[in-house]
Amino acid sequence: MVCLLQNFLEIYSARTLSSRSKKIEVKSLETGETRHLFEKEIEELLDGENALLFCDDERSFAKLKRLPDCVNEDLLRLCFSYVAGSVETRVRYYLSAMKQLTTDLVALVEDLLPSGEAVKRFLIHGISASVHHTSWQEHVCSKLQRIRRQKRARKQIDLSEATKLVFAENGLLEGIHETYEFRQEQLQTAMEIAESITLDKGILLESGTGTGKTLAYLVPVAYHVLSSGRRAVVSTRTRTLQDQLMQKDVQIMRKLPELDDTRICSLKGRERYLCPSRLIHFMNSMLHQSPIEERSKEALALLLWSLVTPDADLDRMRVTEGIRNAVSSNRFDCLSRLCADRTRCPYYIARENAKNADIVITSHSLLSSEIQMRTPESDIDEGILLPRFEIMVIDEAHGFEKALTDSLTFTLSSGEVMEVTNEASRISEKIFTQDIRTFEESFMESLKVRLSELRKAIDLSAKKLHGLINQHIVRSSMALDGDELARIRQALQDLESFLRGLSSIVVQLNEVYEEELLEHPSLDSVPYTDKLRVLKSRVFELIRHVSGICHNDNNRITYVTPSEVPNNPRISSSPIGNDALVSETLNTIPIKIFISATMWVFSRGSDGFNYSRRILGLQDDFHALKLGTSFDFGKQLRLMLADDMPEYYQNSDEYLDSGASFIRDVLNIVGGGSAVLFTSYNDMEYVVSKIHRDLKSVELKVQSRSESASVMLAEHSISDKSVIFGTQTLWEGIDLPGDKLKLLIIFKLPFDRPDEPITRARIGYYGQNSFMEGLYKYYYPKMITMFRQGIGRVIRTKDDHGVVIVLDKRIADSARNYSVKLLNSLPVGLAVERASKKKILATLRNLKKTKWLT
Ligand code: SF4
Structure with a gap:
């Protein structure tokens, strides 16, 4: 990478010189000589406004001749203007210039490089022109900060x-x-x-x-x-x-x-860190791709960032999922102690830092x-x-149970299995048509035959699994046990052994290709080694999940759930009693x-x-x-119940329709800076379909089933008209102070579905004596905690004012024990105001008029 920048700097000085003399001086990075090269051809290129020259040797120049246009010269002037001194000095200069311009490297590249084509060429040419791949590799992630191990005298502190x-x-x-x-x-x-x-x-x-x-x-x-x-x-x-x-x-x-x-250091899961070894593979594979504007820009930004990042934490770098998967540290692909890059591996440095x-x-x-x-x-x-x-501090400890459940859940669908085997076939078909010289033809042929047999076996196995799972799916999740579970486990065990066979072939193909590349360097092989690495990780990950579901453990529940993709249900296995696991592990x-x-x-x-x-x-x-709160909920928040709403029943059209029309009326009065929280996507999507055309001056932001809500929340925070429709994660995932969230509508009390397999299993687990015991010990308090989290979204600072409207009458039904518990669990000073929908609308108009709700 440094070599790439060095090229840039050398060439830029040559370019400046050339504009005066019409001659190009190029300093060879190999020999250090300064040479005058190819004046005529270069003059032709320089006729273009944005000429860039990238030539430290004749081979590079030959490639340069094929470039019809070049990188925007402004970039050179702004970021790579010539600075005397070592490469390190120049890089530091470049960095400070970058920092001054913007903290968002991707946006910067986007601003400065309007032509994606040129970026692509810059990237490809810069890498291929560099004859110093070793030095480039050595510098990738070379700035990582290490915490020094030091003995420190202890202080006497009261x-x-x-x-x-x-x-x-x-x-x-x-x-x-x-x-x-x-x-x-x-x-x-x-x-x-x-x-x-x-x-x-x-x-x-x-x-x-x-x-x-x-x-x-x-x-x-x-x-x-x-x-x-x-x-x-x-x-x-x-x-x-x-x-x-x-x-x-x-x-x-x-x-x-x-x-x-x-x-102090921060430690994340290994997949959050850049793997220098995979980055180099990825960059090499970029040389073989057709120009894709966004991908090129991202790759360029990633490359530059890798040189300067203090910790290579990919959360600090905005890259798409595909690129992240290709360059992040991955345990299935990691050579660990055998890796030549280990001493500058961000993940291992972070772990070493944690120890110090x-x-x-x-x-x-x-x-x-x-x-x-x-x-x-x-x-x-x-x-x-x-x-x-x-010492262990668990912040936001109410959410630890869910984090533990997510981390210990294994899940897969037959569709995923088919997708991975199809990918294996696609890549291998391409590979088997290549001219591999390092290995005997007969060896390659035997791999081909085994792969074809395995593919058939996995397809059959995945179809069988699909048939077994599919017969249990209606609309909702369902727990499995007895003979059905035994049959599915048997199918999964067969599948696991076939997948292990597939993994061994993928590993061998990967080795074949890496060795071939060493013996007979051919750039055509590079993209396949990259794809094989990703494939290998996917197969290992599948095996991990299959084996986790097969594992027979009484403290787990196995269940099927419908998937977002039609006809592709999932089978999962989750722990039931996390408490036992936590206390056993952390009691020391x-x-x-x-x-x-x-x-x-x-x-x-x-x-x-x-x-x-x-x-x-x-x-x-x-x-x-x-302990108490620093906010005055009695003065800052008004909690209203629409007491003429119909009773809530699951899938009740009357409740849904009445709720939808009331939400429409409320939003037409209050407008932006509002949110509506649901407990199911189905209810939310139904309400949105009913009212979206009738909402005036409001921008709807509806949480997606498949994408993270972060982009939606970022868009909401810069708009005055935005209204969020969200579910599940947003009950505790919004932090929008001031007028960005002044009204919250709670569509229904946030009960988990009692027939949902994990919930049902946990009610049974905590209610060893009766179902009611499980409700009191687990189900009701969980709902109340979620409700308290929900209303906590509205008041984030001492200056916030807001309104929460609850549509679900059960909150104030004294005949229900959980309602008494819930009302008594509200913040001190906050009381429920019961009123008709009409009266609530009138109150909202008044609050708007008096500027209380602004
Ligand atoms: S040790 Fe593993 S994660 Fe680190 S650079 Fe090497 S391969 Fe990548």
């Missing part, structure tokens, strides 16, 4: 005193953070955590919204690791929150006395994988994915801190934390505490 000094009124935080405001609730949260650490025990803490709980746990934990030499792991719900914590809260924390050199860190910030999903992989026999000192740790961690804004559920005769203790695998006497 944790309570230090915490008080930081969070008290007129305390240290106010001095170092301009916009910081003292919050009593934050001080309380921090002091409780400091005390639980001092006593060497854990705490389950509900700390209301707006208290600044992240700093409240981070600071005492940091002072403790400094004085004790222990290591802490902090787990956040999503990778986005993990990044936010690193970029915002950690930076504030570092300004506090003694904490500036706390060794005081605090490791990670996500629930990685922690879940650690829990899954650790066994009582595991070497705790080494850890598996995470190093040994003595001395200090466990669980914190969230929604851990508590009103319960007569108990402290309200039994549900949280239950799902987190904690003992009945695990210390728990509920």
Whole structure:
């Protein structure tokens, strides 16, 4: 890569020179000589406005002659203007120029390079012209930051005193953070955590919204690791929150006395990191692709980024899924200790950093994988994915059960199996027509025959599986057991052995190609090695899921679900009792801190934390505490119930139609900055189909079944007219302060479907004595926690005002026990206002008029 940039710099200087003299001087990177080359032909090329020359040798020049147009010269002027000094100096200069222009490299490339064709040529030619592939490889990801292993003297710190000094009124935080405001609730949260650490025990803490709980746990934990030499792991719900914590809260924390050199690192799953080895394969394969504008731009941006990134975290780089899959670290494709790139491998550096860190910030999903992989026999000192740790903080702990379930679920469809085998056939057909010289013809022929036999066997097996699964599918998910499950397991075992055969052939083909490339370098082979690598990963991943579903475990449930793709149901296997797994794996961690804004559920005769203790695998006497919020919900939020709505019944047309017309009327009054939350895509899509034509001055943003909601949320946040229609993940996944979310409509109470297999199995698991017991211990509190999360979306700051309208009358039906629990679990000062739909509409008009709802 450096060589590529060097080419650019050398050529740019030549270009400047040429405009004066009409002669081109090109310094050969091989010999260092300066030569005058091909004046005539070059003059012809320079007649074009945007001429770019890319020639460090005659071979490159020959290729250059075929280029009809060139990269925009503005790019050269802006980013690659000649700077004296070493390559490193030039790269640094380039970097600072890039930073000044924009932080979004892709957008920059897009602005500066209007011609995708030219970018493509730039990329292809730059790589092929470079005769220094080795040096390019050496520099990819060479800037990765490592945390130095160092012995540090322990400090004597009084944790309570230090915490008080930081969070008290007129305390240290106010001095170092301009916009910081003292919050009593934050001080309380921090002091409780400091005390639980001092006593060497854990705490389950509900700390209301707006208290600044992240700093409240981070600071005492940091002072403790400094004085004790222990290591802490902090787990956040999503990778986005993990990044936010690193970029915002950690930076504030570092300004506090003694904490500036706390060794903190972020650790993600390996697939989030760039693999330099795969990147080089990918870039080579780009040479053989037909020009695709967007792909070329992305590849260019990725290449540049790889040179300068401090950690090669792909979450910081906007690339499409296809490119990400081709270049990210992948355990099936990783040579690990045998890899020549291992010393500068971002994933292994991140793991090494974790071992040298005081605090490791990670996500629930990685922690879940650690829990899954650790066994009582595991070497705790080494850890598996995470190093040994003595303090564990689980932030947004209400969501940990789901993260664990997702991480431990195996799933596949027969369609996926067919897709992978078709891909294997497609690639191999191309390969078998090539002239492979390194291996005997007879060997290649035997591979071909085996592959063809396996393909037939896998097709038959996948069809059989499809038939077995399909007969159980009507509209919803269904649990499998008894003979049916035994038959399906048998079909899966057959499939697994065929897939293992396929994987061995794909591995051999991959080796054949890599060896062929070494012995007889031919650029034609490169794209196949890349495709074979991706295929190999897909086959291994399929085997992992098939084998996971086959595994006979009483603590799991196997079930079929209809898929988004017609006639392609999925079979899955999920754990039922996560609590047992968590407590077994984590019982050796001395200090466990669980914190969230929604851990508590009103319960007569108990402290309200039994549900949280239950799902987190904690003992009945695990210390728990509920603290207040910094917001005044009584003044900031109005919670209204439309009490003339029909009763809710599943698939009730009356409820759906009445709800749809009321939502339309509400949105036509309030307009943008609103959201409607559903619990099923079917209900949401029905309502949208009924009202979308009648909505005035509103832009509808409807959550997609297949795509992530992040783009939709980003679009919402820049529009005044946008209204979100969402389900499931959006109940706790929206953070839109101010007028971006001032009205929330809750279509139905967020109960899971009781007939959904995992839910039903868990109701049974927690209700060993009766179904009702399961409802009280698990089903109702889960719904209440979700409801509290939902209404928490509206008030994000002290200045927010908003309205929540609930259409489901069950919330205020005193005959239902869960309704009493729910109403008593609402934030202090918040009461339900019951009114007719007509009256609610009138109230909304009035709130708009008085500017309360703006
Ligand atoms: S060690 Fe594995 S992940 Fe790292 S660069 Fe090598 S192949 Fe890629």
